[in-house]
Amino acid sequence: MDIPTSKSFRACTIKHNGIANRIITPVGLCQAFDPSKNPTPNYPVHQTNALWDTGATKSVITEATATALNIPPVGTVMVQHAGGEDLSDMFLLNFLLPNNVGVYGVLVSKCKDTAGNFGAIIGMDIICKGDFSITNVGNKTCMSFRFPSIHTIDYVDEANRLKTIQRMPRVGRNDPCPCGSGKKYKKCHGH
Numbered sequence: 701m702d703i704p705t706s707k708s709f710r711a712c713t714i715k716h717n718g719i720a721n722r723i724i725t726p727v728g729l730c731q732a733f734d735p736s737k738n739p740t741p742n743y744p745v746h747q748t749n750a751l752w753d754t755g756a757t758k759s760v761i762t763e764a765t766a767t768a769l770n771i772p773p774v775g776t777v778m779v780q781h782a783g784g785e786d787l788s789d790m791f792l793l794n795f796l797l798p799n800n801v802g803v804y805g806v807l808v809s810k811c812k813d814t815a816g817n818f819g820a821i822i823g824m825d826i827i828c829k830g831d832f833s834i835t836n837v838g839n840k841t842c843m844s845f846r847f848p849s850i851h852t853i854d855y856v857d858e859a860n861r862l863k864t865i866q867r868m869p870r871v872g873r874n875d876p877c878p879c880g881s882g883k884k885y886k887k888c889h890g891h
Contacts, residue, residue, distance in 0.1 A: 709830075711846035712798040720841035723752040723834070724818055728796035729761065731771045732805045735794075745796065748819030752832075752843065756823030759795070760811045765819035766791065779809045795826065801847055803829060 714725050727750040730743040746768050760779075761769070766789065773789035788809040795803040803826050811821070830847035871878055877888035884890075 709846045709848060709850055710799065710801040711844065712801045713842060713844040714798065716841040718841070719836055719839055720843075722816075723841075723843045724749050724816070725752065725798055725822075725843075726750075727820055727822070729765065729769060729793050729820060730796075731769070732792040732794050735802065735804060746819075749817055750795075750797075750820040750822045751814075751816060751818045752822045752827065754824060754827060754832075756821050758825050759806055759808045759823040760821045761791065761793070761808050762813045762819045763810055764813050766810045768819075769793075774807075777809055779811070781811065795820075795822070797845070801845065803847060 712725070714723065726747065728745040728747055730745045733741045733743060746765065748765055748768075769791070771791060774792050775790045776787055777790050779786055779788045788811070791808050791810070793806050793808055795806055797803065806826060808820075827845070829849070830845055831849045831851075831853060832845050833843070833853060835842050835844075871885045871890070873884070873886040873890055875885050877883050877885045877890070879889055881888050
């Protein structure tokens with residue numbers, strides 16, 4: 701597998717000192733623009749926190765965030781949620797995640813203000829644009845996201861490869877190298 705260069709994707713990682721019961725990150729929000737055509741527009745960026753929610757089909761902003769952005773809606777949509785359904789304004793926004801990971805032209809709806817400390821919810825419309833993982837090594841949650849997606853993360857495949865490596869017999873320094881070069885292991889891959 702080729703190792704991607706830093707120019708081929710952007711990534712952000714959030715580490716917790718314990719097990720997290722939800723993933724919340726800082727996010728900058730502004731009116732949508734195409735950065736390839738206008739890399740430095742004069743749109744104000746609203747800073748808030750965002751809850752990452754794999755149960756949300758689409759990303760949303762709270763009423764307070766919509767008010768703070770002070771931009772006109774681009775339409776309305778009927779939104780289904782845990783409490784039923786409502787007609788909601790829609791906005792076209794750019795999301796600036798930690799480490800300058802930009803997701804541009806995201807169509808979001810508006811939801812009621814939340815009890816949590818966040819003004820936006822990042823849904824599957826953004827999460828599915830990249831690779832998203834959560835690990836809990838040493839009882840410390842680490843969330844990492846890269847955009848765009850670059851390869852499949854498959855823990856079953858990883859476990860199977862580790863089993864194969866563990867079953868391989870130990871190669872002695874004077875044995876032929878298992879790579880098939882015909883050289884002794886110590887002169888090939890065992891140096």
